[in-house]
Amino acid sequence: MNEKHEKKAISICEWLDAAVFAVVSCVVVFSLIIKVFTVKGVSMEPTYFEGDKVLALLTYTDLSTGDVIVTDINNDLNEPLIKRVIATEFQKVELDPDDGSFYVDGKLVDSPIASTLNNLKGDIEYPFYVPEGCVFAVGDNRELSLDCRYQQVGFLDYRCIIGKVITK
Numbered sequence: 001m002n003e004k005h006e007k008k009a010i011s012i013c014e015w016l017d018a019a020v021f022a023v024v025s026c027v028v029v030f031s032l033i034i035k036v037f038t039v040k041g042v043s044m045e046p047t048y049f050e051g052d053k054v055l056a057l058l059t060y061t062d063l064s065t066g067d068v069i070v071t072d073i074n075n076d077l078n079e080p081l082i083k084r085v086i087a088t089e090f091q092k093v094e095l096d097p098d099d100g101s102f103y104v105d106g107k108l109v110d111s112p113i114a115s116t117l118n119n120l121k122g123d124i125e126y127p128f129y130v131p132e133g134c135v136f137a138v139g140d141n142r143e144l145s146l147d148c149r150y151q152q153v154g155f156l157d158y159r160c161i162i163g164k165v166i167t168k
Helices: 003-033
Strands: 034-038 053-057 068-071 081-088 092-095 102-104 134-138 161-167
Touching: 034 161, 053 068, 068 134, 081 092, 081 102
Parallel strands: none
Antiparallel strands: 034 053, 053 161, 068 081, 068 161, 081 134, 092 102
């Protein structure tokens, strides 16, 4: 093999090595670190709409009020739900029945909301404290969201949270 063919062969091998590395890196990132989810339904409008794609970080370290999460709970939909964290463990949650605002530890929670004043309470009793190892999360479209305000869903155990949404 002459020098020209050797350089061409090395160049092809280097390109193949780079391509394999890129593919393996993508597989690792998108299976262990980040995952794409498709929004189903209207429960997160006006923030996310049916068919929107979101990226969720699978290896998050903490959650706080306002974070959007993807949770895998037993629900009638048999698919992950996307909800907004209103409170984390040990926090006191109150609901203003006049306008549907949540108060956590006495402070107003600033979160997007698309709703009329119908159906904001759910079927749980306020005030309450979020149990250890759990979060209280709701959809931004409170009127049409099946979420922690209903005993059917209840508090979300951290172990049921797939990831923390990082971008749309």
